[in-house]
Amino acid sequence: MSVPVSKQELDSLMQPVVDLWNERKTREGSSDAVFGTLRDAILTRTLVPGPQFAEEDLARTFGVSRTPVREAILRLEAERLIERRGGRRLSVARISPTEILEIYDVRVALDGVAAELAARNATPPQIAQLRWLNNQMISFAEAADFARVSSLSLEFHEHIAEAGGNAFLLSQIRVVHDRVRRFERSTLQQPGRLGTASNEHELLLDAIEAGDVARAAEVARGHMLNAKKIRLGMTEVPPPE
Amino acid sequence: MSVPVSKQELDSLMQPVVDLWNERKTREGSSDAVFGTLRDAILTRTLVPGPQFAEEDLARTFGVSRTPVREAILRLEAERLIERRGGRRLSVARISPTEILEIYDVRVALDGVAAELAARNATPPQIAQLRWLNNQMISFAEAADFARVSSLSLEFHEHIAEAGGNAFLLSQIRVVHDRVRRFERSTLQQPGRLGTASNEHELLLDAIEAGDVARAAEVARGHMLNAKKIRLGMTEVPPPE
DNA sequence: CCGCTCAATACTGTCGACATTGCACACCGT
DNA sequence: ACGGTGTGCAATGTCGACAGTATTGAGCGG
Numbered sequence: 001m002s003v004p005v006s007k008q009e010l011d012s013l014m015q016p017v018v019d020l021w022n023e024r025k026t027r028e029g030s031s032d033a034v035f036g037t038l039r040d041a042i043l044t045r046t047l048v049p050g051p052q053f054a055e056e057d058l059a060r061t062f063g064v065s066r067t068p069v070r071e072a073i074l075r076l077e078a079e080r081l082i083e084r085r086g087g088r089r090l091s092v093a094r095i096s097p098t099e100i101l102e103i104y105d106v107r108v109a110l111d112g113v114a115a116e117l118a119a120r121n122a123t124p125p126q127i128a129q130l131r132w133l134n135n136q137m138i139s140f141a142e143a144a145d146f147a148r149v150s151s152l153s154l155e156f157h158e159h160i161a162e163a164g165g166n167a168f169l170l171s172q173i174r175v176v177h178d179r180v181r182r183f184e185r186s187t188l189q190q191p192g193r194l195g196t197a198s199n200e201h202e203l204l205l206d207a208i209e210a211g212d213v214a215r216a217a218e219v220a221r222g223h224m225l226n227a228k229k230i231r232l233g234m235t236e237v238p239p240p241e
Numbered sequence: 242m243s244v245p246v247s248k249q250e251l252d253s254l255m256q257p258v259v260d261l262w263n264e265r266k267t268r269e270g271s272s273d274a275v276f277g278t279l280r281d282a283i284l285t286r287t288l289v290p291g292p293q294f295a296e297e298d299l300a301r302t303f304g305v306s307r308t309p310v311r312e313a314i315l316r317l318e319a320e321r322l323i324e325r326r327g328g329r330r331l332s333v334a335r336i337s338p339t340e341i342l343e344i345y346d347v348r349v350a351l352d353g354v355a356a357e358l359a360a361r362n363a364t365p366p367q368i369a370q371l372r373w374l375n376n377q378m379i380s381f382a383e384a385a386d387f388a389r390v391s392s393l394s395l396e397f398h399e400h401i402a403e404a405g406g407n408a409f410l411l412s413q414i415r416v417v418h419d420r421v422r423r424f425e426r427s428t429l430q431q432p433g434r435l436g437t438a439s440n441e442h443e444l445l446l447d448a449i450e451a452g453d454v455a456r457a458a459e460v461a462r463g464h465m466l467n468a469k470k471i472r473l474g475m476t477e478v479p480p481p482e
Numbered sequence: 483c484c485g486c487t488c489a490a491t492a493c494t495g496t497c498g499a500c501a502t503t504g505c506a507c508a509c510c511g512t
Numbered sequence: 513a514c515g516g517t518g519t520g521c522a523a524t525g526t527c528g529a530c531a532g533t534a535t536t537g538a539g540c541g542g
């Protein structure tokens with residue numbers, strides 16, 4: 001499972017990635033296109049942590065030389081989306097169950113201030129858009145489209161940070177979200193969680209709209225702590241090594 | 242001031258960087274050595290945001306081909322330590338006064354949870370080490386060695402995160418600190434600030450030692466908010482564009 | 483049958499070269 | 513004298529090649 005795979009196996013694993021690639025390579029330079037393709041593939045879990053590969057494999061897959069592939073990998077390594085095992089073999093970075101839980105604490109902190117700032121600075125149109133986003137989430141939830149629900153949920157929180165007006169905070173939240181994308185989705189599928197989540201979102205928006213800084217922070221933190229609790233109760237193991 | 246510089250000017254600007262380079266190039270590969278050298282140079286403000294340069298300039302400076310330089314730059318761009326202006330010219334990334342203030346809000350959040358976790362999980366030896374670090378800080382302060390004081394202060398906060406036991410949180414704090422290194426130092430030089438800061442550190446350690454989660458969080462947040470206030474009162478502008 | 487050594491192999495890190503792209507400056511027309 | 517246009521140059525993005533080095537597997541010895 002965690003051993004190197006044959007060339008044929010690798011090719012079939014890469015097929016969906018090649019599809020993403022074909023849409024990109026026309027408009028972007030090779031290096032950026034490879035980077036973007038792999039990044040998307042990893043974040044959408046088209047590419048998972050199991051298989052190991054070499055630079056040359058990717059170069060052949062994409063039909064480019066090793067140079068742009070190397071550059072893409074370097075950037076992905078910097079984002080901790082790809083890692084080297086044993087110094088030489090490349091693989092999609094693994095996320096440990098421990099790290100998943102750890103991330104929630106960071107989100108508690110970050111979303112907490114984001115909510116505070118939003119309560120201070122959000123404008124009515126921004127709040128309206130946030131309500132709209134939350135409703136969208138509910139709609140997709142009814143359609144059982146959890147991928148989109150999860151994505152909208154992250155977007156919701158990013159918009160709160162944006163309404164707070166702190167660009168650096170927003171960028172940090174984005175970084176964290178890009179790790180979250182790789183495992184969340186399952187949390188929201190827990191029975192009842194989604195209803196609770198959108199209620200909590202409503203409460204948060206009310207607090208923000210009222211300009212109640214303390215309550216906004218409290219609700220935001222509580223919201224994320226609840227998500228963590230759900231996750232704690234789940235036995236699901238993350239994608240294999 | 243913000244225009245490209247001549248080759249001679251650039252050479253003299255790079256001289257201290259070359260010194261850093263000579264210590265590294267023996268033990269590391271070219272790419273890593275260039276990366277590390279530039280990174281150190283930027284974080285220690287040996288290299289500042291003003292001058293603009295091209296890949297080839299750096300390659301000539303270090304006596305390597307453009308390939309390792311490109312790779313180093315790519316990684317530095319990912320860390321937002323280097324930026325491209327007008328798409329083509331490279332330069333050390335600038336930090337805006339706005340961003341400096343924004344960063345404090347993120348630190349309030351991050352150090353807040355870090356303190357909470359430390360209050361829960363810190364072991365006596367860890368607390369002892371924290372006290373030692375704080376005393377070191379005071380010593381260097383008396384010697385007016387503000388560079389070291391600033392560095393120790395960051396280390397102090399990183400150790401608190403470490404004592405909290407959340408590795409992901411620690412890594413995020415480190416990322417933020419690597420931005421802070423580029424401007425802090427001046428805050429602690431404000432008259433009286435240092436005394437207050439070390440007192441606040443003591444209070445924080447007391448709360449952690451007592452396992453008082455709420456108070457630890459409160460003190461930590463207050464500590465960082467005070468630092469922000471000092472910064473707000475300062476008129477100093479960051480290094481020129 | 484297992485472990486060790488050594489050789490063949492596969493992969494990486496670095497280089498110089500080339501095509502392409504964007505920029506600056508001079509030239510031309512008004 | 514000024515704006516637009518075109519040409520030349522400089523810098524980037526990409527490539528294939530090569531040398532150095534870890535890895536794998538075969539053959540040998542215990």
